[in-house]
Amino acid sequence: MRLHESCTTDHGAPRFDHEWQRRAFGLAIALSEFGHYRWEDFQRALIETIGRWERAPESERGDWKYYDHWVAALQKMIDDRGLLTTTPASVPNHHQ
């Protein structure tokens, strides 16, 4: 097994390949910063989705796409916290 080739070549390279990845990153941080979930809970969701990919057979799991996992974790947290189903007035109750 070889390291990803960028391991030795992308020193100082940009951290995001696409703007949507940057937005997904900012969105996940923002929802945590504003108290909609604890960062550890987002991390747990991220670890779960990455773990599922790692345990799946290589033939079934598709290419490694880190930000797909990030988006899946984000979607899960938004669903779990009901952020898109509650009325705006009830949202501040989530603040810690």
Add this chain to the structure above:
Amino acid sequence: MSGQFAYPQDREQSSAAKVAALESLLIEKGVITPETVNKVLAYFESEMTPLNGKKIVVRAWTDAGFLARLLADTPAAIAELDLPKGMVGAEGEHLRAVANAPGVHNLIICSLCSCFPWPVLGLPPYWYKDPVFRARAAREPRKVLAEVGVHLPEDTEIKVWDSSGTARWFVIPERPTATEDFTEAQLMELVTTESMMGVALAGARS
């Protein structure tokens, strides 16, 4: 283009569309404002950069008392420095420094996901999140380090620190020799993000 090659691009587009939809729905619901994500990103990109880590390393190189305090209680020692406000938030409370020394080399990884000491190093490079790097660095760190150009003597102990939600490690690399006359600015140039992750030595050309 065949279906096989078209797939990843479709996947990109669907992820991009999903993120855009989530953000606009959250704005519509009043959970966030149209400016929220921009503000968070601007803060990250301007304040949470490796410049913070470089300042910490140079201070540790030039002040043994600071180094000792840094290793004993990392967030408290960092608070002594004039770093951007809010540094201690955003996971800063979980920062933990480890120092390289003759015979000891430290390497940081996150074997489960991609925890990283954002406040001092900014966002992680792509390969830090790569499953191959994460698995191999944990299993055979000496070999991985040699592949990225860090050849350590056989008797040098390699300590691998696995980051998590409650401990975000970063490395104080060894100060290169023959730098006694260097100014702080010159010393800062020797410190790279990679050296603060343990995948390079300070002063090494990348």
